Amino acid sequence: MDLHLEFPASIHRQDTLKLSGCVLTIGAFDGVHRGHQELIRTAVRHARRLGLSSVVYTFDPPPKAPLTGAQPLTEIGDKLARMSALAPDHIVVASFDTAYRARTAEDFIREIGAFNPYMIWVGEDFRFGSCKRGNNEMLARYFDTHILPAVRCEAGEIVSSSRIRALKAAGRSNEAARLEGWPGIRFDRRSSVNFPVTNGGYHV
Ligand SMILES: Cc1cc2nc3c(=O)[nH]c(=O)nc-3n(C[C@H](O)[C@H](O)[C@H](O)COP(=O)(O)O)c2cc1C
Numbered sequence: 001m002d003l004h005l006e007f008p009a010s011i012h013r014q015d016t017l018k019l020s021g022c023v024l025t026i027g028a029f030d031g032v033h034r035g036h037q038e039l040i041r042t043a044v045r046h047a048r049r050l051g052l053s054s055v056v057y058t059f060d061p062p063p064k065a066p067l068t069g070a071q072p073l074t075e076i077g078d079k080l081a082r083m084s085a086l087a088p089d090h091i092v093v094a095s096f097d098t099a100y101r102a103r104t105a106e107d108f109i110r111e112i113g114a115f116n117p118y119m120i121w122v123g124e125d126f127r128f129g130s131c132k133r134g135n136n137e138m139l140a141r142y143f144d145t146h147i148l149p150a151v152r153c154e155a156g157e158i159v160s161s162s163r164i165r166a167l168k169a170a171g172r173s174n175e176a177a178r179l180e181g182w183p184g185i186r187f188d189r190r191s192s193v194n195f196p197v198t199n200g201g202y203h204v
């Protein structure tokens with residue numbers, strides 16, 4: 001099945017988007033697996049209810065790739081296509097390079113403050129800022145922060161990008177695909193969503 005994206009999100013680099021209010025979710029979102037999908041859908045649903053924009057803030061590459069050598073599940077184009085299919089209004093893509101990585105948790109709080117988040121949705125273990133010093137308790141001191149309970153597979157285990165990577169590495173690609181949760185969907189990149197050009201720049 002081909003998926004044509006009729007409502008593509010606006011895609012922004014870090015430090016460029018300014019909003020008077022939004023519902024925000026943040027994460028590496030590598031693979032945009034079933035847990036990520038639930039988190040993004042939750043943010044989009046609350047934004048619609050409140051009449052606000054929805055914003056997904058993500059990183060390219062996913063931090064674990066440069067930090068631990070993990071093989072990404074999705075390259076940025078596919079990740080943006082999957083996210084766009086969940087219909088957020090905006091996607092912010094931060095270039096996760098050495099300079100960005102050195103930003104403190106307080107720097108990050110200031111940066112997302114430019115979107116004026118009315119509400120933030122994250123998972124249980126979300127960390128941010130240099131040396132991962134920022135956590136959900138810190139986020140909650142600045143913003144109305146909501147934690148989505150972990151989405152689990154039928155066997156009760158938490159769905160995670162790491163688990164999907166491990167399943168793929170073990171040749172268990174059917175199980176990996178079930179946890180990713182994009183069955184048989186191919187994205188038509190030429191239609192509606194504009195994808196990264198060179199140097200980490202994006203058409204918006
Ligand atoms: C400004 C900023 C700086 C970061 N610096 C580091 C770092 O020094 N070391 C690290 O392991 N992760 C760092 N991270 C990545 C976070 O640990 C985490 O992977 C990221 O916020 C995405 O959260 P998630 O992994 O729960 O999706 C940084 C994140 C942000 C936003």
Ligand SMILES: Nc1ncnc2c1ncn2[C@@H]1O[C@H](COP(=O)(O)OP(=O)(O)OP(=O)(O)O)[C@@H](O)[C@H]1O
Nearest residue numbers: 027028029035122123124126150151159160161162
């Ligand atoms: N199964 C899940 N259910 C709900 N939220 C999740 C789930 N997995 C991750 N999240 C949340 O989604 C956001 C992005 O998480 P992240 O990209 O680190 O996913 P991950 O699957 O935990 O990745 P990794 O296994 O590489 O650490 C974070 O806020 C995280 O807490």
